[in-house]
Amino acid sequence: MSLLRKPYALATAVAVVVALGGGLATLAVQAGAQPAAASAAPPASPVDVATVARQQITDWHAYSGRLEAVDRVEIRPQVAGTIVAVHFADGAVVRKGDPLFTIDPRPYAAALEHARAGLAAAEARLAYTASDLARAERLIADHAIAQRDYEEKRNAAREAEANRLAARAAVESARLNLEYTRIGAPVAGRVSRAEVTVGNVVAAGPASPPLTTLVSVARLYAAFDVDEQSFLALINGRDNGADVPVLLGLANEDGYPRRGTVSSVDNHLDTSSGTIRVRAVFDNPDGRLLPGLYARVRLGSSAPREALLIDERAIGTDQDKRFVLVVDEADRTAYREVALGAAHGPLRVVEAGLQAGERIVVNGLQRTRPGQTVAPNPVLMSGAPDPAAPAARASIADNS
Numbered sequence: 382m383s384l385l386r387k388p389y390a391l392a393t394a395v396a397v398v399v400a401l402g403g404g405l406a407t408l409a410v411q412a413g414a415q416p417a418a419a420s421a422a423p424p425a426s427p428v429d430v431a432t433v434a435r436q437q438i439t440d441w442h443a444y445s446g447r448l449e450a451v452d453r454v455e456i457r458p459q460v461a462g463t464i465v466a467v468h469f470a471d472g473a474v475v476r477k478g479d480p481l482f483t484i485d486p487r488p489y490a491a492a493l494e495h496a497r498a499g500l501a502a503a504e505a506r507l508a509y510t511a512s513d514l515a516r517a518e519r520l521i522a523d524h525a526i527a528q529r530d531y532e533e534k535r536n537a538a539r540e541a542e543a544n545r546l547a548a549r550a551a552v553e554s555a556r557l558n559l560e561y562t563r564i565g566a567p568v569a570g571r572v573s574r575a576e577v578t579v580g581n582v583v584a585a586g587p588a589s590p591p592l593t594t595l596v597s598v599a600r601l602y603a604a605f606d607v608d609e610q611s612f613l614a615l616i617n618g619r620d621n622g623a624d625v626p627v628l629l630g631l632a633n634e635d636g637y638p639r640r641g642t643v644s645s646v647d648n649h650l651d652t653s654s655g656t657i658r659v660r661a662v663f664d665n666p667d668g669r670l671l672p673g674l675y676a677r678v679r680l681g682s683s684a685p686r687e688a689l690l691i692d693e694r695a696i697g698t699d700q701d702k703r704f705v706l707v708v709d710e711a712d713r714t715a716y717r718e719v720a721l722g723a724a725h726g727p728l729r730v731v732e733a734g735l736q737a738g739e740r741i742v743v744n745g746l747q748r749t750r751p752g753q754t755v756a757p758n759p760v761l762m763s764g765a766p767d768p769a770a771p772a773a774r775a776s777i778a779d780n781s
Contacts, residue, residue: 484564
């Protein structure tokens with residue numbers, strides 16, 4: 382048994398030595414490969430790069446406001462009576478002069494006829510006194526009538542003329558009251574609901590409850606408050622802002638699709654808020670503008686200026702600072718702090734920190750560090766491939 386175990390033990394020892402030798406050889410190969418791998422430079426990271434250029438822009442300032450009707454009328458009765466007809470549906474759009482309500486006209490038609498009868502009597506009395514006065518004038522010339530009688534006839538003729546004028550005024554008043562029984566729309570616009578329905582008796586005068594309200598819809602005001610600095614820069618001394626461009630967008634609209642003009646500027650600055658009230662007027666061809674709606678308003682500078690615009694994606698945040706990565710001629714990136722201005726769509730104004738002609742990283746910022754060598758892919762500042770670049774590649778997707 383001992384003779385059999387010795388060859389087996391020897392073979393096992395040889396196998397262990399061979400295995401250890403192979404492992405040491407492998408470690409030696411790996412140790413020799415590490416310096417070579419460490420000396421190789423990392424591959425350049427592909428990024429989209431755009432050239433900063435100057436563009437003509439208009440500075441815009443954003444505000445919040447509310448829409449107001451150009452014309453708003455509370456419809457009140459001018460004569461008392463019973464409502465006999467309502468001629469509109471609630472919320473309908475009406476034209477100027479369209480009938481809205483009818484008050485029972487019969488009492489006022491009778492009053493008009495009574496006034497006309499009084500006018501006829503006054504005219505008959507005037508004709509009689511005029512004839513009597515003419516006869517008295519012939520007699521007084523021949524001294525055939527007393528002076529007192531002549532004065533009485535002349536005074537009677539004058540009273541008859543005054544009574545005729547009063548009767549004519551009474552006819553005109555009765556005619557107006559009859560017209561007031563037909564209540565029409567004083568302006569074109571949209572009516573509210575009928576507050577008083579058929580069969581109800583209404584009183585006349587400014588203290589009476591309104592029958593309905595009517596607002597114009599062809600044009601609307603947007604009222605908003607402008608801060609003092611913006612007022613001095615954009616509106617003050619410029620014909621009350623008549624040449625200042627104004628844009629409007631509703632709460633559910635993208636951007637500012639509607640263009641208007643400044644209509645009026647308040648005559649004083651509110652010292653408690655440091656703002657001044659401004660109203661701009663906008664056309665409403667589609668009828669979507671309604672009084673009371675929330676309005677997003679942008680006020681622009683009257684004269685355009687040159688400015689540097691960069692893509693919003695190119696801007697990084699470093700605590701309270703904003704920065705971009707500038708790419709030099711050797712395709713190495715460098716940290717650059719920038720001062721930003723207003724937004725213009727997907728682009729942003731750079732007030733300080735960049736020069737025209739410099740290249741910046743616009744896509745792939747999260748994968749790039751300052752001092753890193755990159756493989757620039759030329760694109761336009763909007764992100765589209767630059768057709769002027771000789772080797773423009775597809776835009777690099779930002780996987781950050």
